[in-house]
Amino acid sequence: MDRxxxxxxxxxxxxVEAESIAALEQKLxxxxxxxxxxxxxxxxxxVLVxxxxxxxxxxxKIAHSLCCVEVPACYINPSDAVHGGLGMLQEEDVLILVSKGGNTQEIVNFIPACKTKKALLIGVTENLESVLAKQSDIxxxxxVDREPCPFNMLATASTLAVISAFDAVCIALMHYTHYTREQFSVIHPGGAVGARLLDHEK
Structure with a gap:
């Protein structure tokens, strides 16, 4: 082993990962x-993600974080979606599709149903020339500039960047909806966080 x-x-x-996150403020x-x-x-x-x-x-992670700030969201498996699962998607819903290259076929498969059902589509991608980018409402x-792996291919820094980009959205949503600590204590009674929240209410 070469230590x-x-x-x-x-x-x-x-x-590399720290630099990628720090650069988002200027890039987004x-x-x-x-x-x-x-x-x-x-x-x-x-919200379906x-x-x-x-x-x-x-x-x-995006779906879970949205639920934590009282924006009802769930992850939908791409293979299940195109075998009937897209019945979950309705007109007043928002569909968030995440694809680094924006042309992943399993993700592109969502788009026709989304358009037909008149749901709003948010595409998350680095490729503005992709099918996803061109078909999205937002x-x-x-x-990111690069991945840390030797081939600049393993999606590590880019995945963290997407998570961070939506962490910013979720925290901003807390301000936008005037989300309270009391609301959080109702939906997060478990674990150390729940203990802190419930103790604060005493």
């Missing part, structure tokens, strides 16, 4: 973020 090489690799990964369009906050905050239906591969991990263009 020096491995330690260098580890430090490099931390540095503030007008788009505010539009997403308003769209989700005013949504009368529910989907992605494939590492994007599915980001999609699941495009959240989240991109």
């Amino acid at each position: 020096a090489l491995l330690e260098k690799s580890i430090r490099h990964t931390f540095a 369009d503030m007008g788009t973020i505010l539009k997403i906050v308003q769209t989700l905050g005013d949504c009368k239906g529910k 989907a992605g494939c591969g590492t994007s599915s991990a980001a999609a699941k 495009v959240y263009n989240v991109r």
Whole structure:
């Protein structure tokens, strides 16, 4: 084992990922973020989120975080969606599709049903020339300069960037909807967070 090489690799990964997150403030369009906050905050239906591969991990985190700020959301599996699961999507809903390249077929498959049902589509991609970007009502263009892996391919920094980009949306939603600590204590009674919330109410 070449300890020096491995330690260098580890430090490099931390540095690249930290730089990628720090750069989002300048790279992300503030007008788009505010539009997403308003769209989700005013949504009368529910929010469905989907992605494939590492994007599915980001999609699941986005759905969970939205639920934590009282924006009803759920992850929908792309393969199940096109075998009847898209019946969950209705006109007042918002569909968030996450695809780094924006042309992932399993994700593109969602688009016709979304258009037919007149749901609002938010596309999350780094590729503005992709099918997803061109078909979306709102495009959240989240991109990083590079991945830390030697091939610049393994979606690590880019996945964290998508999660961070929606963390910003979720925290802004707390302000937009005037979300309270009391609301949070109702839906998060478990774990250390729940204990702190319930103790605060005493």
